[in-house]
Amino acid sequence: MKIKVQAGKSIRQAILENGLDIDNFIVADIDGKLVDLSYTPSNDLEAYLLDTQDQRSLEVLRHSTAHLMAQAIKRIYGNKAKITVGPPVDIGFYYDIDFEEPISEKDLENIEKEMTKIVEENLTIERQELRKEQAIELFKKLDEPYKVLMLEQDIQEEVVSIYKQGEFIDLCRGPHVTSTGKIKYFKLLSVSGAYWKGSEKNKMLQRIYGTAFFTEEELKRFLYQREEAKKRDHRILGPQLELFEIDSSSIGGGLVIWLPKGEKVRYIIEEFLRKKLEERGYLFVRTPHIANSDLWRTSGHLAVYNKYMFPIMTTEEGQEFIVKPMNCPFHIKVFQSKTRSHKDLPLRIAEYGTVYRYEKSGVLHGLLRVRGFTQDDAHIFCTPDQVEDEIIDLIYLTKEILTRFGFENYKVYLSTRPEEFVGSIELWDLAEKALKNALDKVGIEYMVNEGEGAFYGPKIDVEITDALSRTWQCSTIQLDFNLPQRFGIYYIGPDNSKHTPVMIHRAILGSFERFFGILIEHYAGEFPLWLSPIQAIILPVSQKFNDYAQQVFQELKSRGIRVEIDKEAEKLGYKIRQAEIKKIPIMIIVGQKEVESGTISVRRKGQGDLGSMKIDDLLKLLTI
RNA sequence: GCCGGUGUAGCUCAGCGGCAGAGCAGGUGAUUUGUAAUCACCAGGUCAGGGGUUCAAAUCCCCUCACCGGCUCCA
Numbered sequence: 072m073k074i075k076v077q078a079g080k081s082i083r084q085a086i087l088e089n090g091l092d093i094d095n096f097i098v099a100d101i102d103g104k105l106v107d108l109s110y111t112p113s114n115d116l117e118a119y120l121l122d123t124q125d126q127r128s129l130e131v132l133r134h135s136t137a138h139l140m141a142q143a144i145k146r147i148y149g150n151k152a153k154i155t156v157g158p159p160v161d162i163g164f165y166y167d168i169d170f171e172e173p174i175s176e177k178d179l180e181n182i183e184k185e186m187t188k189i190v191e192e193n194l195t196i197e198r199q200e201l202r203k204e205q206a207i208e209l210f211k212k213l214d215e216p217y218k219v220l221m222l223e224q225d226i227q228e229e230v231v232s233i234y235k236q237g238e239f240i241d242l243c244r245g246p247h248v249t250s251t252g253k254i255k256y257f258k259l260l261s262v263s264g265a266y267w268k269g270s271e272k273n274k275m276l277q278r279i280y281g282t283a284f285f286t287e288e289e290l291k292r293f294l295y296q297r298e299e300a301k302k303r304d305h306r307i308l309g310p311q312l313e314l315f316e317i318d319s320s321s322i323g324g325g326l327v328i329w330l331p332k333g334e335k336v337r338y339i340i341e342e343f344l345r346k347k348l349e350e351r352g353y354l355f356v357r358t359p360h361i362a363n364s365d366l367w368r369t370s371g372h373l374a375v376y377n378k379y380m381f382p383i384m385t386t387e388e389g390q391e392f393i394v395k396p397m398n399c400p401f402h403i404k405v406f407q408s409k410t411r412s413h414k415d416l417p418l419r420i421a422e423y424g425t426v427y428r429y430e431k432s433g434v435l436h437g438l439l440r441v442r443g444f445t446q447d448d449a450h451i452f453c454t455p456d457q458v459e460d461e462i463i464d465l466i467y468l469t470k471e472i473l474t475r476f477g478f479e480n481y482k483v484y485l486s487t488r489p490e491e492f493v494g495s496i497e498l499w500d501l502a503e504k505a506l507k508n509a510l511d512k513v514g515i516e517y518m519v520n521e522g523e524g525a526f527y528g529p530k531i532d533v534e535i536t537d538a539l540s541r542t543w544q545c546s547t548i549q550l551d552f553n554l555p556q557r558f559g560i561y562y563i564g565p566d567n568s569k570h571t572p573v574m575i576h577r578a579i580l581g582s583f584e585r586f587f588g589i590l591i592e593h594y595a596g597e598f599p600l601w602l603s604p605i606q607a608i609i610l611p612v613s614q615k616f617n618d619y620a621q622q623v624f625q626e627l628k629s630r631g632i633r634v635e636i637d638k639e640a641e642k643l644g645y646k647i648r649q650a651e652i653k654k655i656p657i658m659i660i661v662g663q664k665e666v667e668s669g670t671i672s673v674r675r676k677g678q679g680d681l682g683s684m685k686i687d688d689l690l691k692l693l694t695i
Numbered sequence: 696g697c698c699g700g701u702g703u704a705g706c707u708c709a710g711c712g713g714c715a716g717a718g719c720a721g722g723u724g725a726u727u728u729g730u731a732a733u734c735a736c737c738a739g740g741u742c743a744g745g746g747g748u749u750c751a752a753a754u755c756c757c758c759u760c761a762c763c764g765g766c767u768c769c770a
Contacts, residue, residue: 262698262700264697264764265765271696277699280765319760379769640725641733643728644729648730651731680730
């Protein structure tokens with residue numbers, strides 16, 4: 072809401088004089104700039120007050136909580152802890168601190184206690200402006216070398232602001248809440264490492280993550296959601312639901328075993344995608360997992376991509392082989408397998424190509440970052456004129472595929488020519504224009520990442536948003552002016568002379584491993600019927616009805632339903648529980664009643680008992 | 696790769712200088728069951744690996760490996 076502030080009076084005074092509740096407002100916006108409520112303008116103006124509902128207020132609260140934590144840490148550790156930076160982030164805030172003796176998560180409780188004390192002290196948070204030299208002197212005196220470094224090296228302004236709360240002083244732009252008493256609902260979350268200024272070359276500091284909210288309910292909800300997210304972690308659900316396994320000790324980190332049920336899901340996805348691709352004229356191929364090292368010299372990978380490639384294997388005959396990190400050189404070979412005419416273009420070569428990349432052990436993460444994975448890869452060879460239509464087709468295809476998995480929201484990024492590039496500027500301009508035209512014609516919103524393209528061509532990346540509003544990059548469409556040149560591939564144009572085709576690398580799911588990991592979390596392990604490895608399970612009320620259950624089983628099986636049967640000598644409740652835990656979508660219960668009437672009783676996971684029906688009725692239900 | 700944490704039965708974890716434990720899962724038997732856990736018994740171990748301290752190490756110390764939270768990287 073808007074409020075008039077007179078010269079010489081603080082916004083806080085203005086709020087009070089207007090009879091408004093000061094507790095509702097956190098900071099004020101003056102011409103787009105956020106200021107403290109203690110701000111006192113030198114001439115009359117209008118300020119826009121931000122209440123606790125405003126996202127920016129929450130950021131301020133969290134920023135203030137970061138300061139609160141830093142103050143608590145300074146009280147406990149004194150100058151054995153040097154403060155650096157502590158901004159708000161989407162989950163809350165962090166503060167990077169250089170501790171003389173490393174702390175661990177056990178210490179967080181103690182820090183939280185001290186924070187609570189400071190909240191109770193209700194210290195006023197005051198802003199003060201000083202000249203840069205004064206600030207440098209101040210932080211030298213306070214023995215905060217990182218603040219001094221920032222002032223000396225990074226901050227351009229001649230006048231800087233500091234914030235004081237009790238004995239604690241921090242260099243900060245602000246704004247902040249008016250006093251430490253305003254911070255009530257907070258929680259410290261984790262301790263981790265973080266490089267000073269984010270560079271590997273610099274010293275590693277300790278980063279403490281925390282969060283804060285205006286109400287206790289919001290904090291509780293946040294913590295609850297974190298717990299829920301943990302439960303749908305694909306690394307927990309995967310082995311639990313017998314989908315996949317990663318045995319780092321006996322097989323190796325980042326190498327995935329697809330268990331029968333996971334493979335079933337993958338197969339369904341593969342076949343679904345294959346059908347869509349073949350409809351659009353893609354030709355599937357299959358290529359080796361290793362190749363002569365010369366292939367990778369020609370492609371340039373050995374020079375440019377070396378650090379992600381497993382080392383060369385040399386045979387006793389002295390031949391060198393390398394495990395493939397990419398499929399593209401092989402698809403070039405497919406293109407080269409005969410002389411191509413312009414009439415053959417666009418040529419769309421697809422492969423579910425398994426590649427291996429050496430990733431540092433610390434970056435491996437379940438199925439999301441692995442060392443061996445299968446891309447839903449394809450390379451489109453076309454003329455420069457055909458690029459636009461191909462991209463349009465690709466965007467529609469990508470949308471169609473992702474929508475099938477319940478991903479409706481996307482962010483699209485177009486990355487353009489970087490400083491170092493191959494190919495002519497004319498070709499780049501033509502290609503970038505083609506990509507833009509394609510995006511515009513489809514009517515998709517996108518952001519341009521200027522200069523972020525690969526050295527070999529511009530690209531379009533698609534980020535999907537999952538059920539927990541997290542974003543993931545899967546699809547990528549990359550133009551390549553480099554490989555066709557390096558391998559000297561050509562097609563015969565209408566003019567009967569040789570031309571170099573444009574190559575488009577593209578993946579829609581990215582890799583089956585990564586996409587599967589995302590899907591597991593997106594669905595929390597409860598796959599929709601069409602993907603579920605087991606669609607239905609038949610539960611005889613007692614073993615007396617096993618024969619009838621077997622008949623139902625045969626019937627459903629012959630109709631193509633993925634069905635199982637639980638013939639154990641257990642109570643129905645137990646069998647239902649087992650089926651629920653396995654997240655099987657349909658439970659079919661058969662007992663005396665069903666045998667007599669020739670029906671089945673259907674229970675849908677998450678919905679409960681649907682009553683009894685004929686098998687045909689269930690089949691109808693399943694096809695909806 | 697870097698910082699911190701954690702490695703005990705298939706899984707989740709307790710034990711933290713003095714006999715290797717529980718629950719779930721698994722096996723066997725009994726029970727023949729109506730919409731989220733029937734009972735009993737059995738089996739299951741290089742306490743991640745290696746070295747050291749100690750009369751004695753799952754437990755304390757060191758090294759290695761793996762994983763987890765992040766950072767960097769990748770996309």
